Amino acid sequence: MSAEATAVAPLAVPTATPAAGPLQPYADDFVARTELRANEPAALCALRDRAFVRFTELGFPSMRQEAWRFTNVGPLARTAFVRAAPRKVTAEQAAPWIYAGTAHLVVVDGVVAPELSNLEAVPQGVRFGSLRDAIDAGGPAVELLGRHATFDDAPFAALNTALFEDGVLLHVERGVVCEVPLQVLFLSTATADEARISYPRLLVVAEEHSSAVLVERYATIGEGETLAVPVTELVVGADAVIDHYRLAQEGATNAQVGLQQLYCERGAHPTSYSVVTGGSLVRQDVRAVLAGEGVDAILNGLYLTRGRQHVDHQMYVEHRAPHCGSHELYKGILEDRSRAVFNGLIHVLPGAQKTDAKQTNRNLLLSNEALVNTNPQLRIFADDVKCTHGSTVGQLDDDAVFYLRSRGIGEEAAKSLLTYAFARDVIDRIKAPAVRHDLEELLLARLPKGDVVRQAL
Amino acid sequence: MLDIQNLHASVEGNEILRGITLQIRPGEVHAIMGPNGSGKSTLAQVLAGRDEYDVTDGRVLYGGEDLLEMAPEDRAREGIFLAFQYPVEIPGVSNTYFLKAALNAVRRHRGQPELDAVDFLRLVREKMKLVKMDESLLQRPVNEGFSGGEKKRNEIFHMAVLDPTLAILDETDSGLDIDALRIVADGVNALRGPERAFLVITHYQRLLNYIVPDFVHVLVDGRIVRSGGKELAFELEEKGYGWLEQEARADGSAAPVGAGA
Numbered sequence: 001m002s003a004e005a006t007a008v009a010p011l012a013v014p015t016a017t018p019a020a021g022p023l024q025p026y027a028d029d030f031v032a033r034t035e036l037r038a039n040e041p042a043a044l045c046a047l048r049d050r051a052f053v054r055f056t057e058l059g060f061p062s063m064r065q066e067a068w069r070f071t072n073v074g075p076l077a078r079t080a081f082v083r084a085a086p087r088k089v090t091a092e093q094a095a096p097w098i099y100a101g102t103a104h105l106v107v108v109d110g111v112v113a114p115e116l117s118n119l120e121a122v123p124q125g126v127r128f129g130s131l132r133d134a135i136d137a138g139g140p141a142v143e144l145l146g147r148h149a150t151f152d153d154a155p156f157a158a159l160n161t162a163l164f165e166d167g168v169l170l171h172v173e174r175g176v177v178c179e180v181p182l183q184v185l186f187l188s189t190a191t192a193d194e195a196r197i198s199y200p201r202l203l204v205v206a207e208e209h210s211s212a213v214l215v216e217r218y219a220t221i222g223e224g225e226t227l228a229v230p231v232t233e234l235v236v237g238a239d240a241v242i243d244h245y246r247l248a249q250e251g252a253t254n255a256q257v258g259l260q261q262l263y264c265e266r267g268a269h270p271t272s273y274s275v276v277t278g279g280s281l282v283r284q285d286v287r288a289v290l291a292g293e294g295v296d297a298i299l300n301g302l303y304l305t306r307g308r309q310h311v312d313h314q315m316y317v318e319h320r321a322p323h324c325g326s327h328e329l330y331k332g333i334l335e336d337r338s339r340a341v342f343n344g345l346i347h348v349l350p351g352a353q354k355t356d357a358k359q360t361n362r363n364l365l366l367s368n369e370a371l372v373n374t375n376p377q378l379r380i381f382a383d384d385v386k387c388t389h390g391s392t393v394g395q396l397d398d399d400a401v402f403y404l405r406s407r408g409i410g411e412e413a414a415k416s417l418l419t420y421a422f423a424r425d426v427i428d429r430i431k432a433p434a435v436r437h438d439l440e441e442l443l444l445a446r447l448p449k450g451d452v453v454r455q456a457l
Numbered sequence: 458m459l460d461i462q463n464l465h466a467s468v469e470g471n472e473i474l475r476g477i478t479l480q481i482r483p484g485e486v487h488a489i490m491g492p493n494g495s496g497k498s499t500l501a502q503v504l505a506g507r508d509e510y511d512v513t514d515g516r517v518l519y520g521g522e523d524l525l526e527m528a529p530e531d532r533a534r535e536g537i538f539l540a541f542q543y544p545v546e547i548p549g550v551s552n553t554y555f556l557k558a559a560l561n562a563v564r565r566h567r568g569q570p571e572l573d574a575v576d577f578l579r580l581v582r583e584k585m586k587l588v589k590m591d592e593s594l595l596q597r598p599v600n601e602g603f604s605g606g607e608k609k610r611n612e613i614f615h616m617a618v619l620d621p622t623l624a625i626l627d628e629t630d631s632g633l634d635i636d637a638l639r640i641v642a643d644g645v646n647a648l649r650g651p652e653r654a655f656l657v658i659t660h661y662q663r664l665l666n667y668i669v670p671d672f673v674h675v676l677v678d679g680r681i682v683r684s685g686g687k688e689l690a691f692e693l694e695e696k697g698y699g700w701l702e703q704e705a706r707a708d709g710s711a712a713p714v715g716a717g718a
Contacts (some may be wrong), residue, residue: 398509403545406505407559407615408533408566417558421549421598452558 022077023056029083030162040135047146051161058155067153070341070373071283071312076255081197081227083163084109087189089221091116094185097219097249099434102183103128109189110198111166125176126212131167131201141171141205149233149261154285157259160199160231167201172210172240181213181432188254190224200230206240208265213243213432219278220250228256236268238292243271245435249278252307257283266292266321273430274330276303276311277442283312290317290324290352301330302426304443305338305370315344315359319352319382328359331426333419333443334370342374346389348382355385363393364422366415409452416447458483458654459504459524459623463515466503473499475679476515481623484651488665488690489658491676492698497658498542500676501627504656505539506532519623533559534566536622540612540629547599552611555599556581556618563619584617588644606637613644624648625656630664642667662694677705 030052037045060077061068086109094106094116105128106116112130122128127141134142151158168184186200202216220226228250236242248256256279264270276282288297303311317326332340342361363372376389396418404414423443430436444450459481466474473496481487491497503510504517506529517524524532547555560580561571572580585592588610600608609629616624626645630638645655645668657668665673665687673689674681677698682705683689693701 397545399545400547402505402507402529403541403547404555404559405529406533406539406541407555407619408530408562409555409559410530410562411528413558413562414530417550417555418547421547424549452562455558455561 022060025080026159041138044135044145048162051151051158054151055155055158055162058158061155067314071310073257076227079195079225081195084189084196084198086111089113089116089187089189093221094187097185097217099183099215101434102181102215104183104185105168106185106187107168107200108187110164110200112168121180123178125173126178127169127171128182129169131169131203132165134169141169144205144235145203148235148263148289149231149259154259156229156257157231160201160229164199164201170204170214172206172212174207175209177210178212181215183215183217186218186228186230188220188226188228188250190220190222190226190254192224195225197227197229200228202232204234204242206236206242208237209239210237211241215245215247215432215435217247218250218256220254224253226254230256230258232260234262234270236262236264236270238265239267241269243431245273245275245432248276248282251278252280254279255281259285262288264288264290264292264295264297267294269296271298274301274313275439279309281310285314287316288318288326290319290326291321293321293323295324297326299326299328300426300429302423303332303340304446305332305340306335307338309338312341317346317357319348319355319357322351322353324352325356329426330361331423332363332372333366333423334363334372335366337369339371342391344376346378346387348380348385348387350381352382353384355382355387357387359389361391364419365393365395366419410449413449413452416449416453419447420444420453458520460518464512464517465514466499466510466512468510473679474503477681479674479681481654481656483654485672486649486655486657486668486670487672487674488670489656489674489676490690490693492702493660495676496679497676498627501539501625501658504625505529505537534563538616538619538621538624540616540624540626542627542631544600544608544612546601548601550599551596552599553581553595556615560618580618584614587617587647588613589640590614605632609633609637609641613641617644617648622652623654627658628660630659630661638664639667662690665690675701677702
């Protein structure tokens with residue numbers, strides 16, 4: 001199967017591609033990289049070929065498709081992005097985005113920058129490094145690449161799979177507890193003279209009984225239009241514990257359309273946060289497959305949007321095995337003319353009895369122009385389950401504002417206090433102290449009279 | 458201290474207060490009684506600054522200043538406190554944080570230094586004893602999951618900490634059993650003094666057995682139809698509100714039955 005694909009696809013791709021059109025630059029890039037791919041393992045080569053074919057078949061999604069009803073990628077499709085050749089980033093530029101006390105890898109425009117990284121504290125039994133190096137070296141972890149992050153219905157994930165150059169592999173061996181928190185910083189470099197695209201890739205393989213904390217952070221250096229098309233794959237082995245924080249904090253002209261795929265084996269305890277505080281358009285597909293019994297998955301999120309930001313989360317949680325729990329709490333605070341989309345589906349397959357699934361999405365609108373489309377859904381094919389879902393969209397409660405003011409707290413401070421309180425339970429659930437503190441400060445800094453709120457804390 | 462002159466207020470075009478005139482001097486306790494829908498709570502909300510009520514006529518002077526021009530927070534900082542009939546639950550904000558922010562806002566306004574954590578806690582502990590409040594309620598979010606009695610006690614506790622000059626109690630007795638009522642009343646009585654005035658709004662005479670007022674006013678259809686001493690409360694307890702409502706309507710000030718309810 002893979003041998004066939006390797007033989008056929010490279011020839012088929014350019015001819016199968018509709019002439020010119022928005023896909024042409026990507027086809028050109030794919031062809032230009034034929035030689036590079038030739039040095040890769042055959043399985044990966046075949047995967048990339050299939051991915052690119054799938055991308056050309058799917059094309060850029062239109063708003064007529066259900067999963068893209070509220071998010072328009074038309075402007076991105078029409079933009080002539082060029083693959084970002086990694087630029088020099090100084091340690092000073094990267095420093096504000098790196099959490100102290102972490103072992104960290106900095107990835108600039110999709111390629112690891114060793115001079116900005118610090119891996120001294122990485123313990124025995126943990127491989128944390130360049131994905132390209134891992135691919136060249138081979139090994140069982142790399143073979144998992146693309147196994148779970150499927151792209152049949154995901155054109156951007158297909159594009160990443162076809163075109164990613166480097167990225168990060170985190171491989172925690174069986175029984176290893178990685179005490180030091182790890183961070184991957186994906187930096188995009190932007191310039192005024194061209195629109196740049198990059199393909200960040202992250203593969204996490206946590207073997208049985210292992211444990212790690214990982215922060216995956218996105219930021220931009222410089223001003224200009226960029227598009228990041230990331231794919232993150234987390235394979236969480238039996239009884240492994242992974243705390244994963246994904247922070248999208250790019251600038252106002254930086255878009256990203258990403259896929260985050262979680263695959264959980266028996267008894268795994270993954271926690272995965274999606275935090276969005278920056279970016280122009282941020283689309284994040286979060287998919288979790290609970291494949292073995294007794295998985296307890298926590299998927300939380302917080303988005304703070306301003307200006308004309310557009311943030312879209314598409315959640316898909318698949319319960320395949322009995323006695324699994326999934327708990328989703330996503331909250332959004334929207335200002336100005338920003339917009340959020342939350343589309344969540346809990347899918348309980350036949351036989352996944354005793355499933356305990358909960359999905360909650362709450363939104364606070366701080367402006368009359370902000371807009372939310374939220375749609376939590378259940379699809380259940382087992383009869384002994386507990387599944388709940390709910391969503392709310394609302395403004396600050398006038399009664400509460402008046403109550404606070406009637407005790408002497410000024411109007412702005414009262415509103416800020418209530419806004420902070422709204423986000424508080426999601427922030428408090430962040431177990432990594434540095435990330436939690438950072439988000440608290442970011443929210444307080446954005447709130448009018450945030451200092452009053454801080455004093456009250 | 459408080460001088461209400463011919464106050465008219467309406468909500469969504471319905472006139473609820475139809476000309477209230479009332480003076481309160483320091484140290485006095487005034488009770489406002491009246492049937493449901495007579496405008497008692499509206500009066501409390503207007504005095505505290507709730508903006509969904511339109512004041513269409515009259516004025517209110519507080520310490521000689523135009524109260525109605527002041528924002529709710531400024532009224533509070535100037536010493537007005539409203540104990541809510543339905544205290545609002547505020548998830549995510551602990552009772553202590555809230556009270557600290559409120560107290561420091563009030564102290565800043567009065568030119569007093571903000572309290573540090575130690576002094577604040579000392580003050581809070583002292584005031585909690587007044588209403589026999591459990592210390593665990595300090596760390597809980599404001600009013601969230603509090604029982605009816607705990608909410609009302611919490612209001613009096615806030616009042617004790619914020620040290621107002623005019624306290625308005627809006628049906629603080631509603632929903633309280635006799636023990637809780639006594640605790641709340643004891644808390645209020647402990648705060649009585651020559652500098653502080655109270656406006657106690659209640660439907661039932663019961664509360665006034667414990668908080669003995671200097672003056673009782675009966676509100677019917679948005680007007681004070683009768684004022685008197687504490688004995689007026691006993692008369693109402695005996696005869697109900699019906700006779701006053703009939704009198705009020707016979708006076709030609711008829712409002713449609715149930716208006717403003």
